[in-house]
Amino acid sequence: MGTTKQQVAGTVWALVIAGGLAACTKAPDKAAAAPAASIDRTRLLAVDNDPGAWLTTGRDFGKTHYSPLDSINEQTVSRLGFAWQLETGTNRGMEATPIVIDGVMYTSGVAGRVYALDAASGKVLWQFEPQINGKALRGSCCDMVNRGVAVWQGKVYVAAIDGVLYALDAASGKELWRADTVDDKQRGYSVTGAPEIAGKVVVIGNGGSEFDARGYVTAYDLETGKQA
Secondary structure (H helix, E strand, C coil), X not given: CCCCHHHHHHHHHHHHHCCCCCCCCCCCCCCCCCCCCCCCHHHHHCHHHCCCCECCCCCCCCCCCCCCXXXXXXXXXXXXXXXXXXXXXXXXXXXXXXXXXXXXXXXECXXXXXXXXXXXXXXXXXXXXXXXXHHHHHHCCCCCCCCCCEEECCEEEEECCCCEEEEEECCCCCEEEEEECCCCCCCCCECCCCCEEECCEEEEEEECCCCCCCCEEEEEECCCCCEC
């Protein structure tokens, strides 16, 4: 039997509901290629024509968090069952909202790890593990959480907890560029938020006001990583 878009979306939510148990393990022995994740402004604005997609952390351009899928409702919710799980090998916090494009789920884990998964089966297509500066953990208020990735025109953007912003190839997970967003290494800055795409730049916010740092926002060129 084929997998419909609604079935894929149901699988996505099964993972989210089981979030306390779910996430990812070691990278597969041989990474598989994922689709190109070709999101642009036109596709994002027309997301209602692709109801099985979840293209931003809020699904659509306006971050409404609303899905038009109707196969899960008051009459069918009692029949929901467990679909799959993926062990991350950690008991640290997990707070990311997955993004789903063309049947691939992109999400982040502890400290800025990134996973690309087959949304229907949970198979790991690729995994990215940032090499973080452990000193940054002393300036983080809220565990090693990461709140998500941004996906745009074949790239996946994520900020690690030590403030390094990465652009990854959506098909392979290969690092394309990195940018250190921290301007004062002596203060307790960290990043746990999801990047935002805005025109030709990716925007990220740095936190630290629980300690000795005042948060700020910076933007970087989508293609080169140069600070804009």
